[in-house]
Amino acid sequence: MPNKVVHFKSIGPVTFSRNRRSKNIKISVKPDKSVLVSFPFFISEDEVLAFLTRNEDWISRQQKKADAGRTPYDTGSTIKTKLHTLEMHHGETGKVETDGKMIKIFAADFNTEEARFLLEDILTQIYRFEARKLLPARLQELAREHGFRYGKVSIRNNKRNWGSCSSRNNISLNLHMMKLPDELIDYILLHELVHTEIKNHGPLFWEKLDKHTNYRARELSGQVKKYSTYIL
Template identity: 60%
Template structure:
């Protein structure tokens, strides 16, 4: 069953993958609502399946959350990003145009998956540009203000977490952060900066993070969970 996709009733597609580095069974949900299960070589297929079924309620709950957060676009709708005003218009084909700070995303069919995917791709490129313009500078500003240091910073379209900090203190940030209010963006940046000093989520980590967020670390973490199932 390693690296095999299995259709499970009520749950959907589940990809099972054996991993030599895994010490436990890990379950995650992709943006398309399929499930990825990574597990150690010494765990039996029966144990893995039982683990999935045991977590069926949680899986369905997370998939339902993803569905409610799915981008729904209506004709003539407008949205504002950090830099741009975005309009969604009906057209004979899917296309995009930009004039100054105005971006027009034109869709042939507001109900089709193809048009939705096109709109999502356009928005992702907007967020990618904005993230590259804003996040490295803000990270450097917060690091200097609070006395942190790090090595490289990269911007990615990560589908699992908002950010991460490697053992070498390289920080990776999710371009989807551009969807968040500025205060929550700062919280994610500070979260990763604290990881340059403390590599776990133990009491010392939260104590340090509380010290620079006015004892609001857990509160801010809860606010972020309202936006996505991404982790930190």
């Protein structure tokens, strides 16, 4: 079933997503302030609307936190990704110049919504390119080193998780992993590789993941959560 978008006056558009794995209603507020609500098939949309209404104040607070945590960019700012450098320049909004790994982005005012959307779109394209170039190779390297086997690898612009492993051991990775330090990228890759053998998050899963992360699984998991979005 396709996702449905419902507009709330106070919090903006909310994406409704039925999820067969969900056991209850969960609200996620993303760094761009967008809202996703996932819920089981047995819960009606009216119940979801009522749940959202009860939690509008909480959602608004998280959106304000997302605003406060958003890095301000202006002319002269620089963003360094794994393989590229982005420079902010004053000029005609929407103009982009590329020279190998150097990308120049122009805007009359980087604080406008138009400029922010432009920057976010370009960053997403860069992260997708870098993820496709770097993540499958690193996954293969770690699998060989730790003795795992897996199926296909896909890169997605996922708003719900960092990665997943299917019943056929196909691994899906989030392109936004490219924002993370290398150590945490490796942790997520190992997390999904362990899922090729253990499909749950029970004690045996964490014991095995601990073994492959030098007994730092819980520590690294906590660090990854600091990069995650606000979830109710």
